[in-house]
Amino acid sequence: MDKTQNESISLKGNPVSRGIAAGRVFWYEPFVPDIKECHIEAAGTEAALRKYEEAVAAARKELQDVYESLKEEDEHRAGIFLAHMEILEDEMLDEEIRSAIGESLSEPGWAAERVYSNYAKLLGEMEDELIRERAADIMDVKNRLLRCFQGVPQRNLSRLPGAVIVAAHDLLPSDTATIDRENVLAIVTEAGGATSHSAILAKGFGIPALLGIKGLKDALGREEAATAACEVPGEMRAATAVGNVLDEAGAGVAVVDALDGVLIVNPDKDTREHYFKRLGKWEEEQRLTREFLRREPLTKDGVRIEIGQNIGSAAREALAASGYTDFVGLFRTEFLFMEKESMPTEEEQFVAYCKVLKAYGGRPVTVRTLDIGGDKTLPYLEQEKEENPFLGNRALRLCFENPCLFKTQLRALYRASVHGKLQIMLPMVGGMDDILRAKQIIGDVKNELAAEGIAISQDVKVGIMIEIPSIALLADVVAKEVDFASIGTNDLCQYLLAADRMNPAVASYYQSYHPALYRLIGYVADEFQKAGKPLCVCGELGGDRLTVPVLVGLGLRKLSMGGSSVCEVKRVLSKMTVARMEELAAKVKACKTDQEVRDLCEKYMENTLGND
Amino acid sequence: MYCKSTKVVNATGLHARPAADFVKVSKKFDSKITVTRENDPKNVKANGKSLISILALCATKDSVIHIAAEGADEVEAVETLAALVDSGLGE
Numbered sequence: 001m002d003k004t005q006n007e008s009i010s011l012k013g014n015p016v017s018r019g020i021a022a023g024r025v026f027w028y029e030p031f032v033p034d035i036k037e038c039h040i041e042a043a044g045t046e047a048a049l050r051k052y053e054e055a056v057a058a059a060r061k062e063l064q065d066v067y068e069s070l071k072e073e074d075e076h077r078a079g080i081f082l083a084h085m086e087i088l089e090d091e092m093l094d095e096e097i098r099s100a101i102g103e104s105l106s107e108p109g110w111a112a113e114r115v116y117s118n119y120a121k122l123l124g125e126m127e128d129e130l131i132r133e134r135a136a137d138i139m140d141v142k143n144r145l146l147r148c149f150q151g152v153p154q155r156n157l158s159r160l161p162g163a164v165i166v167a168a169h170d171l172l173p174s175d176t177a178t179i180d181r182e183n184v185l186a187i188v189t190e191a192g193g194a195t196s197h198s199a200i201l202a203k204g205f206g207i208p209a210l211l212g213i214k215g216l217k218d219a220l221g222r223e224e225a226a227t228a229a230c231e232v233p234g235e236m237r238a239a240t241a242v243g244n245v246l247d248e249a250g251a252g253v254a255v256v257d258a259l260d261g262v263l264i265v266n267p268d269k270d271t272r273e274h275y276f277k278r279l280g281k282w283e284e285e286q287r288l289t290r291e292f293l294r295r296e297p298l299t300k301d302g303v304r305i306e307i308g309q310n311i312g313s314a315a316r317e318a319l320a321a322s323g324y325t326d327f328v329g330l331f332r333t334e335f336l337f338m339e340k341e342s343m344p345t346e347e348e349q350f351v352a353y354c355k356v357l358k359a360y361g362g363r364p365v366t367v368r369t370l371d372i373g374g375d376k377t378l379p380y381l382e383q384e385k386e387e388n389p390f391l392g393n394r395a396l397r398l399c400f401e402n403p404c405l406f407k408t409q410l411r412a413l414y415r416a417s418v419h420g421k422l423q424i425m426l427p428m429v430g431g432m433d434d435i436l437r438a439k440q441i442i443g444d445v446k447n448e449l450a451a452e453g454i455a456i457s458q459d460v461k462v463g464i465m466i467e468i469p470s471i472a473l474l475a476d477v478v479a480k481e482v483d484f485a486s487i488g489t490n491d492l493c494q495y496l497l498a499a500d501r502m503n504p505a506v507a508s509y510y511q512s513y514h515p516a517l518y519r520l521i522g523y524v525a526d527e528f529q530k531a532g533k534p535l536c537v538c539g540e541l542g543g544d545r546l547t548v549p550v551l552v553g554l555g556l557r558k559l560s561m562g563g564s565s566v567c568e569v570k571r572v573l574s575k576m577t578v579a580r581m582e583e584l585a586a587k588v589k590a591c592k593t594d595q596e597v598r599d600l601c602e603k604y605m606e607n608t609l610g611n612d
Numbered sequence: 613m614y615c616k617s618t619k620v621v622n623a624t625g626l627h628a629r630p631a632a633d634f635v636k637v638s639k640k641f642d643s644k645i646t647v648t649r650e651n652d653p654k655n656v657k658a659n660g661k662s663l664i665s666i667l668a669l670c671a672t673k674d675s676v677i678h679i680a681a682e683g684a685d686e687v688e689a690v691e692t693l694a695a696l697v698d699s700g701l702g703e
Contacts, residue, residue, distance in 0.1 A: 092662030122668045130628050131667055138664065341623050341700055 019208030308560030329560020357420025489539025553585025643683025
């Protein structure tokens with residue numbers, strides 16, 4: 001080994017999936033068709049067409065096989081191969097290739113190369129990102145087809161030679177979708193952006209990925225890294241490989257820092273030591289997070305707190321947390337309405353609601369009815385321009401004005417109710433008359449459905465958001481009327497403090513640690529407890545590590561939050577007893593200012609987590 | 613041969629899912645279906661039954677397209693597809 005081989009090289013890349021990895025580098029050289037212009041004799045067209053058809057059939061069989069092997073495990077990844085089959089059978093591509101063979105007497109491989117490349121180029125130049133991505137799919141299918149022409153067996157990353165960092169010029173969608181997840185430490189490529197298939201898949205798998213690294217091949221070429229990778233024994237586990245590599249050094253090794261966006265090839269001793277520590281810290285953090293993710297949310301003295309999730313769509317990623325949360329505390333339905341050019345149909349809504357209800361099995365899913373107005377508008381719904389939209393015609397008020405909109409949503413909800421445990425939550429309730437009026441409409445909808453002979457669940461709970469101070473102050477009365485309530489701390493804070501949360505000029509007046517807010521929440525919690533009705537907090541504060549102990553101290557036993565806060569909240573809860581949280585809550589209510597509350601909460605948090 | 617012009621009204625245009633829906637409906641007819649776009653500098657003649665072809669047409673919102681069909685069910689094909697585009701392709 002000569003000296004130049006140990007020279008450390010540092011390259012910048014785009015960290016599209018966070019993480020740190022170190023190990024030997026495996027350079028992946030995918031099949032690259034080498035096709036030159038070539039023509040056939042007129043007499044040979046029939047044979048050439050047959051050759052083309054055979055290659056298509058072989059490619060289709062490959063795609064079908066991958067699809068079958070993936071469809072159980074991952075619908076999304078399997079879908080990539082379905083889309084590839086569609087491209088392979090695209091009528092126009094097929095016709096053009098046939099005419100290039102039959103009329104222009106092109107050799108079939110050359111015909112396919114030209115037709116596919118032509119369209120990949122055309123789509124690759126379009127403005128629309130989604131269409132540009134189709135270009136990668138077309139090239140992917142083209143390479144497969146041309147490989148089948150040449151009878152070359154499939155080459156992919158489904159079996160890696162041990163734990164390695166996979167490096168390539170670019171990875172096609174089919175490469176990433178079938179990658180050997182047991183052994184891939186990280187992905188580094190010369191090409192690729194944050195929205196590419198590879199980036200999205202790497203993120204989904206939690207594989208650190210650094211894309212768009214200029215000069216990657218040259219940097220690795222010096223190392224002869226690809227051959228080194230093959231010597232790593234197959235059974236070596238990923239984690240030990242990382243540790244060993246950083247401990248011992250060696251040529252052909254690289255560190256992928258997909259936090260800061262750096263790839264270091266052949267790291268020197270100092271760099272290795274630095275990353276050895278950094279990796280340890282990162283892994284510890286990840287381990288702690290993972291550990292708490294699936295844990296039962298208990299306080300230090302064993303009181304069970306129910307943890308819910310806030311979701312904004314019915315997408316797969318949004319539902320990923322269903323495995324480690326107890327319920328959906330807030331399902332914002334606005335996405336169904338805002339992504340559209342026209343009002344979503346009852347059927348479209350029904351499908352989305354069913355999806356979420358089914359994902360949560362028999363556990364409660366709290367669906368908030370349409371909350372439009374304020375900062376959110378719909379392109380197809382004319383609204384008068386208002387001086388103070390947050391104090392204007394929004395949410396439930398707007399639904400009362402557009403009964404059609406409201407009824408369609410309620411119909412979809414009740415129809416979906418037989419597929420799970422549905423709770424309907426009304427936003428922007430200011431007084432008892434709002435609740436009674438909404439209940440009247442709900443009653444009408446239920447009667448309509450019954451008259452049509454449509455089955456609905458008899459166990460749908462109807463509750464409200466507590467976000468207007470007037471309804472919070474009526475908590476004793478309200479608790480008797482509704483099945484449950486949830487405190488929307490963001491709006492409650494802005495209405496209580498008269499500070500528009502969208503207006504930067506008054507940002508310092510929007511104080512989410514203001515003691516008055518906790519006095520009010522405490523009052524609501526007491527009244528709901530007396531009435532024996534469930535109460536939840538689903539605003540930002542429900543997932544804020546500083547305020548979670550205060551809320552539990554005030555009597556809350558249900559908290560709902562964004563999926564990313566779940567681990568931290570579970571961890572914080574496990575460190576404090578209810579008695580200590582009650583002590584904190586009492587002190588918070590006695591505080592004079594926002595800053596005082598914040599300092600107090602931070603002090604409690606430090607003492608608690610510091611005593612680990 | 614039967615043809616009709618119409619304007620693309622949905623936000624994403626004949627892209628992604630709307631394009632796939634268009635192709636799916638086209639394939640139900642026996643007639644040969646061709647789609648062109650007004651003022652298309654490349655003068656693409658898209659095959660109505662090919663997703664790649666429709667995508668390459670680049671028919672964004674507000675573009676005017678001509679749908680032509682030739683075959684036994686040409687009238688029904690064009691009318692159905694034009695109505696589909698007018699309806700906003702489910703958007």
